[in-house]
Amino acid sequence: MTEFKPYFTADGSTGLYNSDFNDIYHSATGALTEAYEKFIYPINFEMINKKNEIKILDICYGIGYNSKSFLNYILDKKFLKNYFSDNKTSFATIYTDNIFKNFLKKIHINNNTCNETIYTDNILRKISITAVDNDEKLFFLSPFIKTGQRKISVPKNLPINSKFYNNSKQISKRKINKLINFLIFEKISSEIIQNKGVLSILSNENFKDYFETDLRGYVLNLVKEHCTNPKLSNLHNIYYRYLSKCYKMQLKRTNLDKVYFNYKIDDARSVVRDDKNEYNLIFLDAFSPNKCPCLWSYEFFTELYRILEKDGMLLTYSTSAVVRSAMIEAGFIVGNVYNERLNKFTGTVAVKNSELIKYPLTEFDFGLLKTRAGIFYRDKNLNGQNEAIIELYNLEKKNSIRESSTQYIKNYTHNKDLP
Numbered sequence: 001m002t003e004f005k006p007y008f009t010a011d012g013s014t015g016l017y018n019s020d021f022n023d024i025y026h027s028a029t030g031a032l033t034e035a036y037e038k039f040i041y042p043i044n045f046e047m048i049n050k051k052n053e054i055k056i057l058d059i060c061y062g063i064g065y066n067s068k069s070f071l072n073y074i075l076d077k078k079f080l081k082n083y084f085s086d087n088k089t090s091f092a093t094i095y096t097d098n099i100f101k102n103f104l105k106k107i108h109i110n111n112n113t114c115n116e117t118i119y120t121d122n123i124l125r126k127i128s129i130t131a132v133d134n135d136e137k138l139f140f141l142s143p144f145i146k147t148g149q150r151k152i153s154v155p156k157n158l159p160i161n162s163k164f165y166n167n168s169k170q171i172s173k174r175k176i177n178k179l180i181n182f183l184i185f186e187k188i189s190s191e192i193i194q195n196k197g198v199l200s201i202l203s204n205e206n207f208k209d210y211f212e213t214d215l216r217g218y219v220l221n222l223v224k225e226h227c228t229n230p231k232l233s234n235l236h237n238i239y240y241r242y243l244s245k246c247y248k249m250q251l252k253r254t255n256l257d258k259v260y261f262n263y264k265i266d267d268a269r270s271v272v273r274d275d276k277n278e279y280n281l282i283f284l285d286a287f288s289p290n291k292c293p294c295l296w297s298y299e300f301f302t303e304l305y306r307i308l309e310k311d312g313m314l315l316t317y318s319t320s321a322v323v324r325s326a327m328i329e330a331g332f333i334v335g336n337v338y339n340e341r342l343n344k345f346t347g348t349v350a351v352k353n354s355e356l357i358k359y360p361l362t363e364f365d366f367g368l369l370k371t372r373a374g375i376f377y378r379d380k381n382l383n384g385q386n387e388a389i390i391e392l393y394n395l396e397k398k399n400s401i402r403e404s405s406t407q408y409i410k411n412y413t414h415n416k417d418l419p
């Protein structure tokens with residue numbers, strides 16, 4: 001099993017270091033901040049708000065920051081409440097209590113704005129998240145990941161550039177609402193308790209600060225109870241009652257009980273190829289193109305184009321020309337993601353409806369796509385090995401008569417400097 005180590009990133013959220021790859025999964029600047037800035041802030045919520053169901057595909061879910069940030073954001077913004085209670089669809093989906101319904105009825109009849117049908121649940125509004133990753137261990141650990149640590153020390157022995165930590169003052173401390181972790185935990189708890197690898201990570205005392213105390217304690221007690229100590233069953237019952245009752249009530253009150261969470265532990269290419277759904281939002285958070293080209297190929301983007309709804313948005317952190325040219329070739333309209341805090345473009349949004357593009361590609365960006373840097377990865381049958389995909393790509397680049405990106409940048413800056 002892959003060795004990994006958790007560490008606190010500069011915004012107090014937990015990041016993971018993978019010793020097999022000698023690489024980090026999350027920016028040391030802040031795992032949660034990164035998720036917000038690259039996947040949540042660029043979303044056109046006006047468009048999303050009009051939908052009766054929001055379908056999200058979270059590709060490379062890992063420990064779930066992108067999906068969790070989405071839920072956290074809308075919970076913070078009281079979006080859930082508005083989303084589930086717009087004029088058309090009814091308050092009844094939130095307030096089932098008759099007295100309240102009658103009260104509403106009166107108001108609406110007096111105002112002459114709506115008729116009684118608004119109180120029926122004929123339009124179901126919901127949020128469905130489909131999470132995909134090929135590493136089941138990360139999946140099962142995802143509901144335990146704690147965020148919002150107050151004191152952050154620079155991690156030792158990790159390949160992390162400590163200069164990030166010098167900037168940590170600018171970064172606000174963020175926290176994922178515990179309820180969101182509980183929601184995910186509820187969906188996958190039975191698989192977690194059967195997974196020995198995950199249980200051994202959870203029971204490692206060195207890692208306990210990184211995990212939600214309640215959920216970790218609950219699972220470890222549950223397992224202990226079944227394996228060794230029958231007396232713990234009382235404790236388990238208390239725990240279970242507390243956990244389920246307290247959290248479930250809160251899920252209901254916040255409408256998070258209308259969030260559906262599905263997961264697929266598999267290669268994202270086969271999941272997407274077999275998917276017949278249409279998504280409003282697709283998050284693509286794969287390792288960088290030169291490490292994991294199979295999730296950035298023209299063929300993969302063609303499949304993503306197929307499953308994106310006409311007003312949907314695909315979001316990713318990559319600004320690379322190799323990615324953008326594959327997206328455009330697959331039919332997408334592509335724009336920049338602007339990061340206010342850093343005052344620069346830090347991602348890409350790919351859509352079918354050009355009205356959703358807030359920051360179009362610049363003249364420079366378009367020029368870059370025509371250079372060798374714009375030659376994209378190919379994975380004809382969506383089952384190639386990364387090494388083979390890279391080999392083919394290098395060959396195509398070598399034989400290309402296109403201008404090199406270095407030359408292009410040189411000419412571009414030179415021409416710009418001319419009076």
Ligand SMILES: C[S@@+](CC[C@H](N)C(=O)[O-])C[C@H]1O[C@@H](n2cnc3c(N)ncnc32)[C@H](O)[C@@H]1O
Binds near residue numbers: 060062138
């Ligand atoms: C940069 S991490 C994503 C971090 C994640 N979004 C999070 O919030 O923790 C990349 C993820 O891609 C997954 N991955 C790599 N190759 C994959 C593939 N072919 N299909 C699905 N997932 C893959 C890895 O297991 C890893 O979790």
